Amino acid sequence: MTFNKGSLILLDYTAKIKDTGEVFETTIEEEAKKNSLHDHNEKYQPRLVSIGEGWLVKGFDEALQNTSVGDKKTIEVSAAKGFGERDPGKVRMIPLRKLGEDAEKVSIGDTIEVDNKKGTVRFIGSGRVQMDYNHRFAGKIILYDVNILKELKSDEEKIPGILKRHLPVKDEEISFNKNGKIIDITIPKEIFRAEGLHLMKHFIQSDIFKFTTIEKINFIETHENKKTKPKEKISTDTKKELETAKKT
Structure with missing residues (x-):
């Protein structure tokens, strides 16, 4: 089928x-x-x-x-x-100086960004660089x-697949709990500060609502208060040694 x-x-x-x-x-x-x-x-x-x-x-x-x-x-x-x-129109010549400090490091075949566009270097010579802005393939x-x-x-099959698609962690670190139409998704602590975490949540939410029967998603982040370790007590003998050292 x-x-x-x-x-x-x-x-x-x-x-x-x-x-x-x-x-x-x-x-x-x-x-x-x-x-x-x-x-x-x-x-x-x-x-x-x-x-x-x-x-x-x-x-x-x-x-x-x-x-x-x-x-x-x-x-x-x-x-x-x-x-x-x-598209031949996406192949352009630009002055080598436009590459600034990177001009001496660039080689033919390199993919670089110029004017916020990525392209492939096709030719270097006579103070110019030929940039190809076509896709590599x-x-x-x-x-x-x-x-x-x-x-x-089933939802039980789809949810893990969606989470694996969007979370950049090992599969064993992905955790969720489904209770009827509600799901609690635990965000792994190693990506608390990951760039684009809010986008990951957005796409997870979008896909789960689109492809499953889930009606509510709770994203759970657990943060611990890491208290400073108590200062170690200095023994009486050590105190005496320190006082003696100060006098000498």
């Missing part, structure tokens, strides 16, 4: 450029290591995807609507429905090797 729009599924996939075979994204740790992509900060685990909601590039998303749990296949995505066709056909693992149907 194929999926409906809004279905929540778990899948593993590896994405690569068709004409070069370059792997640039994967949910599988072994694949990441094999292709020199491994990142210790990345959570390698099946990806949660909502079908037809634009969580993936258009061509990949559309193709998943015609898959079923247990399918293992390679999906080909055209440039138009992937990262877009190349613009104009490329993408292949996705995909394994459809599971469809999440």
Whole structure:
């Protein structure tokens, strides 16, 4: 049975450029290591995807609507429905001096930010730099090797999946308690000061209200008062030694 729009599924996939075979994204740790992509900060685990909601590039998303749990296949995505066709108008020459102190550090192929836009350095010479503001994979056909693992149907399945998607912590540190239509979500202390925590809460709330029957969410943060340690008592002998030392 194929999926409906809004279905929540778990899948593993590896994405690569068709004409070069370059792997640039994967949910599988072994694949990441094999292709020199491994990142210790990345959570390698099946990806949660909502079908037809634009969580993936258009061509990949559309193709998943015609898959079923247990399918293992390679999906080909055209440039138009992937990262877009190349636009010559997004390739520009700028003065090298515009890079300021970083001018001597920049090399061809580097991705840098100029005028609040990220681009790739294509050429350096004669005091100028050619910047390509197209997406790195613009104009490329993408292949996705995909394994459809599971469809999440109950609230008890969906809630952990949503929390894993949005909280940048180990799975064992994610804690929640569901009581009817109310859920208490414990925020791990290691992300109390994390940048964008309010956005994490916003997206968790948005997804839980959209995909489950939950009507109320309580985010719980537990803060402890770390009292200063009591001063250690100085023994009588130590006091005498200190007094003697002062006199000498």
